[in-house]
Amino acid sequence: xxxxxxxxxxxxxxxxxxxxxxxxxxxxxxxxxxxxxxxxxxxxxxxxxxxxxxxxxxxxxxxxxxxxxxxxxxxxxxxxxxxxxxxxxxxxxxxxxxxxxxxxxxxxxxxxxxxxxxxxxxxxxxxxxxxxxxxxxxxxxxxxxxxxxxxxxxxxxxxxxxxxxxxxxxxxxxxxxxxxxxxxxxxxxxxxxxxxxxxxxxxxxxxxxxxxxxxxxxxxxxxxxxxxxxxxxxxxxxxxxxxxxxxxxxxx
Amino acid sequence: xxxxxxxxxxxxxxxxxxxxxxxxxxxxxxxxxxxxxxxxxxxxxxxxxxxxxxxxxxxxxxxxxxxxxxxxxxxxxxxxxxxxxxxxxxxxxxxxxxxxxxxxxxxxxxxxxxxxxxxxxxxxxxxxxxxxxxxxxxxxxxxxxxxxxxxxxxxxxxxxxxxxxxxxxxxxxxxxxxxxxxxxxxxxxxxxxxxxxxxxxxxxxxxxxxxxxxxxxxxxxxxxxxxxxxxxxxxxxxxxxxxxxxxxxxxxxxxxxxxxxxxxxxxxxxxxxxxxxxx
Numbered sequence: 001x002x003x004x005x006x007x008x009x010x011x012x013x014x015x016x017x018x019x020x021x022x023x024x025x026x027x028x029x030x031x032x033x034x035x036x037x038x039x040x041x042x043x044x045x046x047x048x049x050x051x052x053x054x055x056x057x058x059x060x061x062x063x064x065x066x067x068x069x070x071x072x073x074x075x076x077x078x079x080x081x082x083x084x085x086x087x088x089x090x091x092x093x094x095x096x097x098x099x100x101x102x103x104x105x106x107x108x109x110x111x112x113x114x115x116x117x118x119x120x121x122x123x124x125x126x127x128x129x130x131x132x133x134x135x136x137x138x139x140x141x142x143x144x145x146x147x148x149x150x151x152x153x154x155x156x157x158x159x160x161x162x163x164x165x166x167x168x169x170x171x172x173x174x175x176x177x178x179x180x181x182x183x184x185x186x187x188x189x190x191x192x193x194x195x196x197x198x199x200x201x202x203x204x205x206x207x208x209x210x211x212x213x214x215x216x217x218x219x220x221x222x223x224x225x226x227x228x229x230x231x232x233x234x235x236x237x238x239x240x241x242x243x244x245x246x247x248x249x250x251x252x
Numbered sequence: 253x254x255x256x257x258x259x260x261x262x263x264x265x266x267x268x269x270x271x272x273x274x275x276x277x278x279x280x281x282x283x284x285x286x287x288x289x290x291x292x293x294x295x296x297x298x299x300x301x302x303x304x305x306x307x308x309x310x311x312x313x314x315x316x317x318x319x320x321x322x323x324x325x326x327x328x329x330x331x332x333x334x335x336x337x338x339x340x341x342x343x344x345x346x347x348x349x350x351x352x353x354x355x356x357x358x359x360x361x362x363x364x365x366x367x368x369x370x371x372x373x374x375x376x377x378x379x380x381x382x383x384x385x386x387x388x389x390x391x392x393x394x395x396x397x398x399x400x401x402x403x404x405x406x407x408x409x410x411x412x413x414x415x416x417x418x419x420x421x422x423x424x425x426x427x428x429x430x431x432x433x434x435x436x437x438x439x440x441x442x443x444x445x446x447x448x449x450x451x452x453x454x455x456x457x458x459x460x461x462x463x464x465x466x467x468x469x470x471x472x473x474x475x476x477x478x479x480x481x482x483x484x485x486x487x488x489x490x491x492x493x494x495x496x497x498x499x500x501x502x503x504x505x506x507x508x509x510x511x512x513x514x515x516x517x518x519x520x521x522x523x524x525x526x527x528x529x530x531x
Contacts (some may be wrong), residue, residue, distance in 0.1 A: 150354035153322050157348045158371050159341055168367065172358045 038220040046224040053209075054228050061205035062232050064121055065193035068128020069236075072189075073136045073182055075129070080140035084170070085162070101134045105192055109199040124196040124205075131192040136181040143177025144170055179244035186236040194229055206232070259334070260423050260455035261296040261319055266328030268314055268481075287480035288314040291328070294474060294483065298422060301449060301456045303466035303473045305512065311481025312459045313427055319457060320348055320425050332423060344372065346423040347416030347454075351431040353408040355400040361411050362387065362396035368418045386414040389448060406437040413445070417452060424449075424456045431461065439500070442468055446495045463516070467508035468495065475515040485515040 020040045026032070027039040034042060047054075083090040105127050112123035147170055155165045197207025206229045213222035268289040289311040296302045304312035317323045318330050321337040332340035340346060347368075355364045362383050363370075369379045387393045390410040400408055409429055416424060430438045442465060449456055460466050466473045467489050477484040489508040491499055499505050 148354070150350050150352045153350065154354050156322055157320055157341060158368050159344065160371050164371055169356065
């Protein structure tokens, strides 16, 4: 157990600490102005100062990311199931997915903002759902197509119904792919929830804090909120990674 | 009841062609269609063990798939216990095992064996009892809770055989089930299969590449030739019910191996006097 910690946890932590020290030294020795790049210690001071404000802002953005992630993923999985069963749906949905994949959320955010009004969280959640949809859908469809020929033959030999085939072979086989898609989507969900806040509306989340801090030339404070955003992203990524590991444990 | 109900399997004048260039099963003709089987007829009696042997592309696996209604013949008829192959499949009259064990990696060994019983809605108690019975039949009683990835290749194949026996079929279809195993495991599995067949009394259609395997296991060995797939000769072996390890060193076993080999490769000059039945 100890050796695992030494070999797998220590090196990246050490690298991180060294990078922070180097950052601090460069800022101090080269006399870099805070508006260009604040030092890690200055950022940390801000983190301690505004610590209590972190929680509501992170919760607001995190809730948007989570709600969008769940809605987008559920829709993606349902449509993928439908597409795998009905070739017509598969053909109809392919160009739509391609279109959704290239929707510029930066362009969509202001439009949705005026559609749903400035006091609504809905536009942000819609944006997250759109961004999340594509990776989850593509991975789920791929997973549902992974049925081995021997399993297909076996289920035909058993005269199994379509539903039985889905339940016993197709869906369990696709699960690890679904979780890979969710894993990719989780980071995207946090990023898009923050970016969506850049375009006005409620001022309660991390994205709006970052923009307003930057607008007031409070750069260390902006960085402190960036730090909170990183923590939020890591939590989302970590949780889905654990789920993915659990789902793919029994695959050969 | 018609006369054909006497047979476990009756194949009459079956031809199977695959359209297009997609198939690698046999040599293609000018228009791209592939003749995998050409006018093949064969009957298998209840309780009889019949092996199909021949080089790649002779259609032996295709023939097995037609019996199991995994593919449909282009011409001719396949009946299983006097029914159409399709009806026999729907009625679950046969069990099947493939070269790859084809276990579901997310189900335990017991749950894999239980799969056909669960699909066909057997009661929970009946399922549990039957699984325990099958696990002991294939010598894996201590492994019911394990997962396929924790088992060796030979053990996985034993699970697949147990699964094929789950519904006590009167016919077993086996497509090179020991093809991926090492020689020692293979011989042990063959002995176990002989014992299991004696206990269950099922008819078996067994596809193999191995001459000794076919001779050791079979009542009759069907020797096939490729391009297009045809039956070249049917060699009766039937080495009796007492097939222990000693049989592998018995002169009757070697005579059987020689007979099948000659049927496969064509008779060598020295034994040219042997009549070769050609169809």
